[in-house]
Amino acid sequence: MNDAPRRFGVLGTGHWARTCHGAALAAHPDVELVGFAGRDPARAAAVAEQVGGRAFASPEELIEQVDAVTIALPPHVQAPLAARAARAGRHVLVDKPLALDVAAADDVVAAVREGGVASVTYTTYLFQPDVTRWLERMRALAAEHGPWEGAIARWAGTIDVPGNPYGASAWRRERGGLWDTGPHALSILRELLPPVERVSAGRGVRDAVNVALEHAGGAGSALSLTLTAPAGAGGSFATVWGPGGRHDLPRFHGTPQEGFTRAVDQLRECAATGREHLLGVGRAREAVAVLAAVEEHLARPAGERTTPVPRR
Ligand SMILES: NC(=O)c1ccc[n+]([C@@H]2O[C@H](COP(=O)([O-])OP(=O)(O)OC[C@H]3O[C@@H](n4cnc5c(N)ncnc54)[C@H](OP(=O)(O)O)[C@@H]3O)[C@@H](O)[C@H]2O)c1
Incomplete structure (x- = not known):
């Protein structure tokens, strides 16, 4: 040693x-x-x-x-x-x-x-006991009832709110919530679901991105990411579901x-x-590979990455 x-x-x-x-x-x-x-x-x-x-x-x-x-x-x-x-x-x-x-x-x-x-x-x-204890419980439920089938995670920062310490961060401004908050969301999902194999994504206001993830073995999950949420609209949540029920990621209380x-x-x-x-x-x-795949998808012309909804 x-x-x-x-x-x-x-x-x-x-x-x-x-x-x-x-x-x-x-x-x-x-x-x-x-x-x-x-x-x-x-x-x-x-x-x-x-x-x-x-x-x-x-x-x-x-x-x-x-x-x-x-x-x-x-x-x-x-x-x-x-x-x-x-x-x-x-x-x-x-x-x-x-x-x-x-x-x-x-x-x-x-x-x-x-x-x-x-x-x-x-x-x-993943270094907070409230979260790691919950993940252990989720893994035990999956072992008993069967693998998790899906998850949704929303991660939203508020860097435009006065006093936010990240407002002047150049790489965040350039790359948006996908790269800043995306790794947090993926860190939780990856603890409960197999590796991501395919992605597709759409845009929202400012830097907002919504991602659909297809995991090995068939599970599907969704991410909603931004770091420019309006004041009062920031924060994060995640929910996982499967034969073991539906469960929300708890808040953590440590620093x-x-x-x-x-x-x-x-x-x-x-x-x-x-x-x-x-x-x-x-x-x-x-995680970088997943985020890069999302970015590659988003870089395609809208006509190639989306299907228009027919008007009446
Ligand atoms: N795990 C978490 O929850 C968490 C939370 C916050 C941040 N982070 C991570 O911590 C890292 C740093 O975050 P931050 O908010 O401090 O980032 P930041 O504000 O964007 O940049 C941090 C420092 O990097 C320096 N810098 C910027 N561009 C540079 C360049 N081209 N070459 C060399 N230095 C450069 C700047 O130095 P100068 O002072 O010289 O300009 C700045 O003080 C990021 O990866 C972020 O994702 C993680």
């Missing part, structure tokens, strides 16, 4: 790097928050001053000095850095979505394999920092034992 990684560094200097990754690592009794690196050393210095550790001039310099990295950067920036860290032998705790295209996600998966390192993806809901601490503990345990985490970069790659 190897030693569990102790020296952690954060790649990213934005809201989530500071308030979730950094805060959780700084408070963790068994790890050392070595510091932060981003594209702007002055911002890294300001975050380190506030949260702990020191600032590094570049991600490469930080990767040199740690056993593990956690990444809170836009996904297209995250993926190549995760691959670089993994190939340098650093364990990686990535955030969702892993990447914005399948090739970049594939490279992270290859890098984790080549580097022989542990990986965990911080899909927030994102508590969940992140669990993700750190699980990464450390995987690194020490060599166990591959079910929510490693492989599962994150699967």
Whole structure:
């Protein structure tokens, strides 16, 4: 058994790097928050001053000095850095979505394999006991009564509401709820239903997207995703059904920092034992592939992806 990684560094200097990754690592009794690196050393210095550790001039310099990295950067920036860290032998705790295209996600998966390192993806809901207990109960019901047949999930952010910390996030504005909230919805569905094999989708107002998913073995599910819901219309819910009945995903009561601490503990345990985490970069790659397929579908001309309703 190897030693569990102790020296952690954060790649990213934005809201989530500071308030979730950094805060959780700084408070963790068994790890050392070595510091932060981003594209702007002055911002890294300001975050380190506030949260702990020191600032590094570049991600490469930080990767040199740690056993593990956690990444809170836009996904297209995250993926190549995760691959670089993994190939340098650093364990990686990535955030969702892993990447914005399948090739970049594939490279992270290859890098984790080549580097022989542990990986965990911080899909927030799956690190909350209210949710994991419910999922265990759902799995027990499916084992007793038969597999789940379908699910609906709606995930809606409200980044246009004043004070929302993600309002200025460029990649969210460009890629919409599909890529930001979609990974959360998929993380729940994928715990209960087999892998997605085919997708189709339609658009709603602003960035809203509605997706139909066909899963291996025949189950079907639906997603409704946005991150620009009007004030009072945000929030998320999911329902699953089958021979075991119909069940709603519960709210969770823990904080994102508590969940992140669990993700750190699980990464450390995987690194020490060599166990591959079910929510490693492989599962994150699967989500990227689904989202990319939806995007490809939506890029088709309306006449090719929809059937017009005849007028009287
Ligand atoms: N698991 C969850 O529930 C959860 C919640 C929130 C966020 N997240 C994830 O955490 C990650 C970061 O989120 P965020 O809200 O902090 O993102 P963000 O606001 O869009 O960006 C975070 C930081 O990335 C830096 N950045 C932006 N573009 C860059 C580029 N081209 N090259 C290098 N750095 C760049 C910015 O640094 P500057 O300050 O230098 O501009 C910014 O501070 C995302 O993947 C997001 O999905 C997950």
